[in-house]
Amino acid sequence: MTGRAARTTVHQFFKGHGLGNDFIILPDPDNRLALKAADVLRLCDRRTGIGADGVLRAVRTAESPEAAYMSGDADWFMDYRNADGSAGQMCGNGIRVLARCLVDAGHCSPGTLAIATRAGIRQVQVDHRTADFDGPVTVGMGRPRLPGPEGITVTAAARTWPALHVDAGNPHAVAFVDDLSHPGDLNSPPQVTPDQAYPHGVTVEFVVRLGPHHLALRVHERGVGETPACGTGACAAVAATLHTGAPPGTYTVDMPGGRLHITVLTDGSMNMTGTATIVAEGVVRLQRPCREH
Template sequence: MTALTYIPFAKGHGTGNDFLILHDPQDHLELQPDYITQLCSRREGLGADGLLRLVRTTAHPDTRAMAGRAEWFMDYRNADGSTGSMCGNGARLAGRYLVDAGHHLPGHFSLATRAGLRDLHVPADPHEDVAVDMGRPNLPRPARVHVTVGERRWPALHVDVGNPHAVVFTNDLTQAGDLQQPPRITPAGAYPHGTTVEFVHNLGSHHLVVRVHERGVGETPSCGTGACAAVTAARHVGPQPAGQARYAVDFPGGRLHVDVDTDGAMTLNGPALLTARGILGLQASPHVLARAAPAATFD
């Protein structure tokens, strides 16, 4: 009989961008990419755009240096099993889970990610928006790239928001196709590990409409870092507004808001809703390396 490791899980979404959350405070689990893909499968698993494994910073070897400033580390994985450095909607949902499950007090606190510390504001009311400080995006070289879908080719802007993005402006978002396959990027070496691609219609008055192909996933209903990348690109190619500004960014899954400070730092705001909680039985196999067998608990 195959041994099982039981671990609490939750599921939730931010404007339709959905995630599985594994509560692994003592870093007992090392999930292999093919097993993550199975868990995120809409037919073979629980279904999600990505997976968030929450580990105490004191228990993870890569985050112990952050333990004095953040209690929890968000180990983010894309639906294809690849490792992600940052996820805006995922960070907001991780904060909501930590508060709702009683692992953190509501209010302001920091979350450790592979892109560094991210400051959250999580209200006690689960129906209120959750905010995450996204820092200052930058424009790495090459700043200009090109994106091709089918026979169409657009110039795009290379934006880094803790993870890479290519932002295209178009007045017809249907030209992007179904976005299940990654658009082709030139020059070929611009994104050695792949990129998320945003197609943006700028309506003016700080209002953007966006469709996105998310790296390692396909088209997703929303993307938090993508909202920040789209705002960064819009501010770069258009007139710079004076002082602070708030942008409404509409995705197929709903609206996010991006607040831009006077120094260019961005805060991502939007709903973060938990939809399910349960106990997941993980097979102790080469797909899941259990360093120990924790009891199933929501403590």
């Protein structure tokens, strides 16, 4: 038999979730972990790995070639990977969980944290608490944009709805429906047309208006599948609602995993508030060595 046995490295991990949208957090301050898509797939597998909707690698911004240009404004970079191994620009639930983890693990003090993402820098407020590890975390999500194109449709369970394209740091197609059961089981990605509108895939929200400033939604997340909650999706749903003429203010957004509060500020930017919980910590064996520095 030829070849060498795979080398492994042991690395600290945390497991956390925001409204059931769960993540594996890998603290990697010095950017030593050569995390590959195959590693993410193994970690996120719910039978042969730890199980999660995605991986959040926490790197000091100055140590990341990808994010070093933001190091003057943010100490930490969120390297977010979807469960399929692809890189994600932004994750609203994920950044709350990452901030909670950085505080709980002693890497940051409670208060306001500036965290760099592929969608830019986000300000995250973690309550000054010592015993409550799942209290509210607020994120400045920026201002969602509706850049078009027009004529987008979403099809699921043999039904088709018009949809709005919303850029909330990552791409969303938001469809308003009469009943959240109508899209079916969402085991497969909804069909979105025209095909060229989202060459890298899209997260799809199905939204019901429950009343003034009150929405409910289900989401099929790009690279993951249906998830119990989506922070950027909640912001995209509010942005699409405003586009129909609804007034600004604070919106309650209900999802299968729980509730977020989205406050629309006078400049159109949004603050998102919801819980973030760290449930476990330990060590994980990765099948690829860390980079030598």
